[in-house]
Amino acid sequence: MSLSNEKLKDLLWLVGLTNENELNCEQCLALVAEFAECELAGKSISDGLKAVEQHLSVCSECREEYEALQRVLDGIEGDTSKK
Amino acid sequence: MSRNNAAWAAALSPQSAQRNSAVSELRELLLRNLRKALSSYPRADEAFLEDAVQDSLVRILGRLDQFEGRSRFLTWATTIAIRIAMTELRRKRWQDVSLDEVVASPSSQQHAAGPDEQVERNAIIEKMREVIATQLTEKQRTVLTAEMKGMAQVEIARHLGSNRNAVYKLNHDARKKLKQGLEAAGYDADSIQAVFAR
Ligand SMILES: [Zn+2]
Numbered sequence: 580m581s582l583s584n585e586k587l588k589d590l591l592w593l594v595g596l597t598n599e600n601e602l603n604c605e606q607c608l609a610l611v612a613e614f615a616e617c618e619l620a621g622k623s624i625s626d627g628l629k630a631v632e633q634h635l636s637v638c639s640e641c642r643e644e645y646e647a648l649q650r651v652l653d654g655i656e657g658d659t660s661k662k
Numbered sequence: 663m664s665r666n667n668a669a670w671a672a673a674l675s676p677q678s679a680q681r682n683s684a685v686s687e688l689r690e691l692l693l694r695n696l697r698k699a700l701s702s703y704p705r706a707d708e709a710f711l712e713d714a715v716q717d718s719l720v721r722i723l724g725r726l727d728q729f730e731g732r733s734r735f736l737t738w739a740t741t742i743a744i745r746i747a748m749t750e751l752r753r754k755r756w757q758d759v760s761l762d763e764v765v766a767s768p769s770s771q772q773h774a775a776g777p778d779e780q781v782e783r784n785a786i787i788e789k790m791r792e793v794i795a796t797q798l799t800e801k802q803r804t805v806l807t808a809e810m811k812g813m814a815q816v817e818i819a820r821h822l823g824s825n826r827n828a829v830y831k832l833n834h835d836a837r838k839k840l841k842q843g844l845e846a847a848g849y850d851a852d853s854i855q856a857v858f859a860r
Contacts, residue, residue, distance in 0.1 A: 582794075583769040586810045587787045588857070590837075594790075594844065595854040597837040603830045604815070612733035612741045637837070638830070640752070640815055644744045647699035651740060 596636045607634040607641050615648050670735040674726060685723070688739065689715055695740045696747055705751055714750060718743035752814030761821035765807045783857055786849055793843030794836075802836035805829055 582590065602610070614631040617624055624632060635642045665673065665684075673684035692715045700706035706714075722739050729738055794803060801822065808818050815829045822829070844854065 581766060581768050582807055582810055584783070584787050586769050587790050588783065590806070590810055590840070591786065591790060591854060591857060594837050594840045595851060595858075597834070597841050599838065601834055603827045603834075605827055608741060608745055609728070610732075612737040615741075616733050616737060639809075640748070644741070644748050647744050647748065648737075648741055650701070651695040651698045652737065 593637050596633070598633055601637065602630050602634040604634075604638060604641055607631055607638070608644075611635075611641070611645060611648070615645065615652055619649075619652050665735075667729075667731050667735045671726065671729070674723065685719065688722070688736075689719060691736055692718055692739060692743045695736075696743055699740070699744050700747060700751075703751060705754065706747065710750075711747070714747035715743060717750075718746045721746060749814075749816050753816050756814045756817040759813070759817070761804065761808055761813070761818060764811050764813050765804055767811070769811055786844065786853070786857060789844060789847050789849065790840060793840050797839050797843055798836050802832050802839070805832040806836040809833055 610628060610631045614624070614628045617628060635645055665687075670684070670688075672678060673680045674688070675681070678684065693711060696706075696711050696714060700711070718739070722742055725742070729735060794806070798806065804822075805818055809815065809829075815826045819825050819829045844850075
């Protein structure tokens, strides 16, 4: 074990955000498109999607992917309506 | 160039007469989106992006039945392409690094806190060290340490002969044990927040 105090402080932040039940990365992936569109549209986030928000707060890899998705979302034109 | 979800589903189905043109269109759209998504990643050059899009198409076409129409089709497809491309970038970044070395290497100290902050933080941080040393399993300790040092989940999983979901579970279980251990020592959510409130 060789985490510095700084890293342990980062970890403490994550511990504070930890829930008893969390989505894993695959479950997050299945829902993150819907979450991102809701966020972009400024819609309120349903309870189901709050779990995505929580996962993104504790998982740096999914958060990095989400940030990459946000960079493209404004530009998606090929597919403009939902139905 | 503008299809809605039902039109994508119909055009990409194996029976569709327009399948080839729909796949080509999807390939172009995914390539454009990945370029934008990964524009700040120097290793994601054009050849890398084309390979990632090809792998993504295979995955997406094999998972069409999992698309539930809760977002735009292209947004959903793009999340899969980003997952595939980023996982590959992370794999390449960490593939020559040994898990044991990452876990054992000292991590650098950067920030120096003020004296008051330091005293209180030291107590809670020492408690964390104790919980990590005494209450986590060896695997939980390894995953938590490697992830806090930035190692990619996909490479941690490979070294452990496991997968990303299992690595996530080890990390999650480790965080839960830390939370319980801190609570048992009198550090509840409020006192954790107080550490960051200064
Ligand atoms: Zn994740």
